[in-house]
Amino acid sequence: xxxxxxxxxxxxxxxxxxxxxxxxxxxxxxxxxxxxxxxxxxxxxxxxxxxxxxxxxxxxxxxxxxxxxxxxxxxxxxxxxxxxxxxxxxxxxxxxxxxxxxxxxxxxxxxxxxxxxxxxxxxxxxxxxxxxxxxxxxxxxxxxxxxxxxxxxxxxxxxxxxxxxxxxxxxxxxxxxxxxxxxxxxxxxxxxxxxxxxxxxxxxxxxxxxxxxxxxxxxxxxxxxxxxxxxxxxxxxxxxxxxxxxxxxxxxxxxxxxxxxxxxxxxxxxxxxxxxxxxxxxxxxxxxxxxxx
Amino acid sequence: xxxxxxxxxxxxxxxxxxxxxxxxxxxxxxxxxxxxxxxxxxxxxxxxxxxxxxxxxxxxxxxxxxxxxxxxxxxxxxxxxxxxxxxxxxxxxxxxxxxxxxxxxxxxxxxxxxxxxxxxxxxxxxxxxxxxxxxxxxxxxxxxxxxxxxxxxxxxxxxxxxxxxxxxxxxxxx
Numbered sequence: 001x002x003x004x005x006x007x008x009x010x011x012x013x014x015x016x017x018x019x020x021x022x023x024x025x026x027x028x029x030x031x032x033x034x035x036x037x038x039x040x041x042x043x044x045x046x047x048x049x050x051x052x053x054x055x056x057x058x059x060x061x062x063x064x065x066x067x068x069x070x071x072x073x074x075x076x077x078x079x080x081x082x083x084x085x086x087x088x089x090x091x092x093x094x095x096x097x098x099x100x101x102x103x104x105x106x107x108x109x110x111x112x113x114x115x116x117x118x119x120x121x122x123x124x125x126x127x128x129x130x131x132x133x134x135x136x137x138x139x140x141x142x143x144x145x146x147x148x149x150x151x152x153x154x155x156x157x158x159x160x161x162x163x164x165x166x167x168x169x170x171x172x173x174x175x176x177x178x179x180x181x182x183x184x185x186x187x188x189x190x191x192x193x194x195x196x197x198x199x200x201x202x203x204x205x206x207x208x209x210x211x212x213x214x215x216x217x218x219x220x221x222x223x224x225x226x227x228x229x230x231x232x233x234x235x236x237x238x239x240x241x242x243x244x245x246x247x248x249x250x251x252x253x254x255x256x257x258x259x260x261x262x263x264x265x266x267x268x269x270x271x272x273x274x275x276x277x278x279x280x281x282x283x284x285x286x287x288x289x290x291x292x293x
Numbered sequence: 294x295x296x297x298x299x300x301x302x303x304x305x306x307x308x309x310x311x312x313x314x315x316x317x318x319x320x321x322x323x324x325x326x327x328x329x330x331x332x333x334x335x336x337x338x339x340x341x342x343x344x345x346x347x348x349x350x351x352x353x354x355x356x357x358x359x360x361x362x363x364x365x366x367x368x369x370x371x372x373x374x375x376x377x378x379x380x381x382x383x384x385x386x387x388x389x390x391x392x393x394x395x396x397x398x399x400x401x402x403x404x405x406x407x408x409x410x411x412x413x414x415x416x417x418x419x420x421x422x423x424x425x426x427x428x429x430x431x432x433x434x435x436x437x438x439x440x441x442x443x444x445x446x447x448x449x450x451x452x453x454x455x456x457x458x459x460x461x462x463x464x465x466x467x
Contacts, residue, residue: 003344007301010322010368018296026298032369039325039364040346051298052322054369080358104434106349106412109358110365191433192347 005042009051024142024165026051033115036107070172075114094182098125104192114168120160123194127225128217132200133173141166157223180204181287185280195220196263197272201280205288211235221256228252249277307371312380320367327351329367338378338407349435352408353377359415378407389455399448401439409435413449
């Protein structure tokens with residue numbers, strides 16, 4: 001069986017401005033970045049855009065820059081680069097954990113950070129990471145640049161706040177300071193599959209083990225990537241203990257509303273949100289206490 | 294606007310380096326790279342397996358990275374450099390990766406083998422001395438339904454050792 005996408009017109013953008021202009025001008029256009037979600041969608045007939053704007057030739061959109069106030073990740077940064085980055089492995093273990101669990105090495109060679117978040121699949125791993133880390137999404141459009149909070153960015157299934165003629169150019173992650181730690185845990189049927197559920201946890205604790213801030217993002221726990229806000233605010237000011245993490249995990253579970261599908265019934269997934277949240281917070285806490293590694 | 298728009302039914306002329314040679318061919322925008330390789334370039338060593346980005350049988354090295362050629366449009370390879378399984382051997386000598394699969398019996402039906410070898414090529418370019426676990430992770434996007442992977446891992450270990458001891462394979466040739 002050949003799985004051939006519907007016909008589309010193809011165009012190449014060499015700058016962000018050109019990409020935005022093309023997206024603005026062309027009818028029913030989609031951005032082609034790594035293509036590792038879009039092309040399978042087109043082959044299966046889930047998506048049939050009339051035109052594609054290939055942004056791969058745009059220079060200087062593939063970078064990791066921690067020289068300023070935040071870690072800036074260019075939208076075209078390949079997932080494989082996150083996996084191989086010492087900076088990410090050492091200072092941003094949550095991102096590193098997640099990157100290593102995205103699909104497989106061949107997909108990671110092309111898949112991009114920007115594409116993973118903009119596709120906004122409830123099963124994609126980086127949206128939960130962005131939610132847990134309170135990332136900012138930088139977008140360019142016909143009316144200029146704007147910065148969106150991750151919490152507002154994920155609107156619905158496969159739907160973000162981006163306008164059709166807007167391009168995500170950068171994701172900004174607050175810098176991990178001393179006392180910060182994070183972890184991403186993913187339950188999957190086999191390597192390379194989407195998550196049954198996944199949990200991104202980020203903690204900042206003081207020298208006495210009291211939580212200063214907490215971030216929890218959930219993968220495949222609803223029809224869109226979600227933030228477990230009640231669990232987050234409940235943790236702040238608490239001295240981290242097993243009981244505290246247990247209560248936070250229950251709150252995260254209560255925030256979830258997973259779908260029953262081939263990866264399991266909703267009841268099972270909810271139960272797993274609790275288990276994984278507890279484990280991810282525990283690992284994040286250990287990393288926060290033991291420095292950044 | 295200066296950008297060039299290729300209409301949906303256009304035959305786009307592609308020019309790229311394939312296994313060290315300049316090749317040209319035509320593809321409409323929706324043509325997948327794997328079909329371009331097999332049907333336009335006539336290189337049938339690259340296999341179509343699942344057609345759904347799962348199995349890795351279609352793995353090729355594009356611009357230095359192993360990718361699934363069923364999940365790339367041919368037009369995206371325009372101006373690029375492509376290495377397929379046909380480009381591994383040099384002057385009639387099997388590449389150490391091919392030799393490893395031969396010596397260690399790293400295949401049974403052979404369907405996954407070209408993709409396995411290209412994934413192994415990518416790994417050994419980046420990591421000349423991988424552990425067994427690193428090898429297993431590197432081929433985790435390539436499915437084999439015959440071998441149980443044990444012999445494939447041994448084949449890649451053989452190739453790694455051979456490549457380290459024979460540096461002539463490390464320079465040029467692709």
